[in-house]
Amino acid sequence: MHTLAQLKSGKLAGSQRLTLTADLTSLPAEILSLADSLEILDVSNNKLSSLPPELAQLKKLKILFASNNCFTSLPEVLGQCENLEMIGFKSNQIRTITANALPPKLRWLTLTDNEIESLPAALGQCPRLQKLMLAGNRLQVLPQSLAQCQNLELLRISANQLQHCPEHILDLPKLAWLAFAGNPFSQDDARSVSVPDVPSSSYTLQHVLGQGASGVISKATWNTPPPHLARDIAVKIFKGEVTSDGYPQNELRACVKAGNHPNLVKLIAKVEEENCLALVMNLIPPRYKNLGQPPSFSSCTRDTFADGFTLSIAQISKIVEQITSVVAHLHDQQLCHGDVYAHNTLFDDDANILFGDFGAASMYHMLSAQQQSKIKTIEARALDYFIDDLLSVCAQEDQCNPQFIKLRKQSLT
Numbered sequence: 263m264h265t266l267a268q269l270k271s272g273k274l275a276g277s278q279r280l281t282l283t284a285d286l287t288s289l290p291a292e293i294l295s296l297a298d299s300l301e302i303l304d305v306s307n308n309k310l311s312s313l314p315p316e317l318a319q320l321k322k323l324k325i326l327f328a329s330n331n332c333f334t335s336l337p338e339v340l341g342q343c344e345n346l347e348m349i350g351f352k353s354n355q356i357r358t359i360t361a362n363a364l365p366p367k368l369r370w371l372t373l374t375d376n377e378i379e380s381l382p383a384a385l386g387q388c389p390r391l392q393k394l395m396l397a398g399n400r401l402q403v404l405p406q407s408l409a410q411c412q413n414l415e416l417l418r419i420s421a422n423q424l425q426h427c428p429e430h431i432l433d434l435p436k437l438a439w440l441a442f443a444g445n446p447f448s449q450d451d452a453r454s455v456s457v458p459d460v461p462s463s464s465y466t467l468q469h470v471l472g473q474g475a476s477g478v479i480s481k482a483t484w485n486t487p488p489p490h491l492a493r494d495i496a497v498k499i500f501k502g503e504v505t506s507d508g509y510p511q512n513e514l515r516a517c518v519k520a521g522n523h524p525n526l527v528k529l530i531a532k533v534e535e536e537n538c539l540a541l542v543m544n545l546i547p548p549r550y551k552n553l554g555q556p557p558s559f560s561s562c563t564r565d566t567f568a569d570g571f572t573l574s575i576a577q578i579s580k581i582v583e584q585i586t587s588v589v590a591h592l593h594d595q596q597l598c599h600g601d602v603y604a605h606n607t608l609f610d611d612d613a614n615i616l617f618g619d620f621g622a623a624s625m626y627h628m629l630s631a632q633q634q635s636k637i638k639t640i641e642a643r644a645l646d647y648f649i650d651d652l653l654s655v656c657a658q659e660d661q662c663n664p665q666f667i668k669l670r671k672q673s674l675t
């Protein structure tokens with residue numbers, strides 16, 4: 263985080279990255295003094311509603327974040343920023359997006375949680391577009407031209423007003439991560455009875471174990487432990503807001519629908535009260551750790567791994583076998599996970615895995631047989647990318663192993 267005083271004093275000359283949060287209602291003119299160096303500009307959490315035409319003078323600008331501001335339209339000056347690849351305008355009040363606002367090199371566009379009713383056809387003329395985050399808007403249709411985005415890999419259209427399944431996007435050749443729950447076309451009226459409901463007064467929360475985009479997970483204990491169940495549990499309390507993946511309510515229902523599998527954390531009960539939406543789960547044993555890390559700005563849609571992290575081919579094979587089995591299990595329940603990634607997978611020293619994060623999951627039993635089969639093809643692609651990501655960290659000495667070669671072939675087909 264930088265300060266306005268630092269910027270105005272010239273102390274930030276030559277900076278490639280600038281983060282300013284200072285209740286700004288306009289961009290300070292001094293930003294132009296960084297025109298020859300600035301690549302990443304983060305002006306999230308201000309009160310901005312427009313950007314000046316001079317922004318186009320930032321010739322090196324690649325990434326712009328302006329989430330939590332007061333924009334009602336996507337500023338047209340963005341279309342003039344010749345090197346801008348990544349745009350994040352989450353949680354504004356954007357209603358309009360014109361063709362002029364789309365920069366030629368656009369690769370990653372986040373417009374989660376706005377008021378967008380329609381998108382310009384020109385989005386189809388963004389050949390580099392790889393990641394498009396549109397959850398939590400008011401879209402009733404997607405432009406037909408999206409079918410031309412041949413490089414689109416990750417798409418979030420959950421929590422919108424789409425009346426019909428957008429067939430045309432199901433054939434996109436690289437699409438691998440898709441979330442579409444919470445639309446009229448994907449409505450699921452069936453109330454599941456497979457997991458018991460309990461009141462939030464049935465347990466006592468202890469310390470926080472972790473925090474995801476959609477909720478906070480705490481260790482808890484049953485006040486009166488149900489028979490045959492461990493006293494200690496984990497409780498995920500949803501925050502209630504729409505996330506980049508969709509509505510918490512849909513995540514909860516997807517977790518319930520997922521059912522039991524040795525590679526899923528066992529769901530014990532759910533809480534659906536007026537002021538509390540929560541999942542009660544088994545505690546994950548502390549020996550489990552994250553398999554991967556989320557994508558970086560440059561990897562865009564692909565996971566990253568800690569420096570020096572390697573896996574043996576035996577570990578990779580065992581992990582692939584389990585992830586394939588758990589994804590097949592989800593599809594047996596007509597559930598698309600939408601986020602098959604190593605960063606959503608925990609593993610232990612024996613390469614046992616636990617797969618989680620149902621935030622982007624979508625039920626698809628209401629779709630036609632042909633649409634369902636396309637959804638499965640899309641998720642199969644994510645599985646291939648998952649395998650490819652693991653092979654990228656395979657120990658050097660195992661890279662001639664026949665199993666490595668077999669998995670490599672599988673991930674490339």
Ligand SMILES: Nc1ncnc2c1ncn2[C@@H]1O[C@H](COP(=O)(O)OP(=O)(O)OP(=O)(O)O)[C@@H](O)[C@H]1O
Pocket residue numbers: 471472473474475476477478479496498527543544545546547606618619621
């Ligand atoms: N059943 C559990 N037992 C123990 N710890 C848990 C359990 N579930 C989640 N956690 C902890 O809470 C963290 C957040 O979990 P959660 O599933 O909500 O989010 P995430 O999938 O990591 O994040 P996001 O939803 O933002 O991608 C986990 O990384 C883990 O440390």
